[in-house]
Amino acid sequence: MKIDFSNNKSVNKEQLVKLYNDVQWYAYTRDVDVLQHAISQSLDVISAWDGNNLVGLIRVVGDGLTIIYIQDILVLNAYQNQGIATQLMQQILLKYGGVRQKVLLTEEAPDVRHFYEKNGFESCDKGSFVAFAKFS
Template identity: 70%
Template sequence: MTIMLKENKQIDQKDLAALYEDVEWYAYTKDLEKLEQALSNSLYVLSAWDANRLVGLIRIVGDGLTIIYIQDILVLNSYQNQGIATRLMDQVLEEFKEVRQKVLLTEEAPNVRHFYEKNGFNSCDKGSLVAFAKMD
């Protein structure tokens, strides 16, 4: 299996729906046109493909100079634990290596915490940082 990474913001709705629904991110698939527009308006989108099948995606928002925000990183369940998310993250961190603030917000889970910590991120519940979010 050869997974190809592509920088592209224009991804077919059915491919996006299959990926986001597989990982049960249903809030995104309620309005696929809005999801397409969100990708289009993102600073950077990197997708992972197995032939013509979308198997993973990372989406970045921000100014790309002083801050990036990792909005989405997801991989089809059947492709997880094969290094795809790490490849996506590695490419983003290389692409934006000069940016000082790299931020993300995610739900707490042991495997999630492990993934981000092994990629150099520190949880704001450790250290001197504080994080706030307002979710509507």
């Protein structure tokens, strides 16, 4: 299987719904027009494709100079543990290597923690970092 990567922010709604619903991120698919608009307004988007099928996506917001925020990184369940998320992450980290702050917020799970730590991220519950978030 060969996975192709694209920097095109135009992804059709059906493909987005399939991807986001597959990983149970239903809050995003309640209003697919907003999701599609958010993707188009992102600083950067890299998508992963198996032929014509969207199998993964990473989305970054921020100024691209002093801070990036990795908003979304997701891969279809059937394609997980094949290195696709790592390739998506590495492409972003390479592209924004000179950016001092690379931030993301995610839910706690052992495999999630391992993935981010192996990609060079430190948890804010360790060391001298602190993180705050407000959800509506």
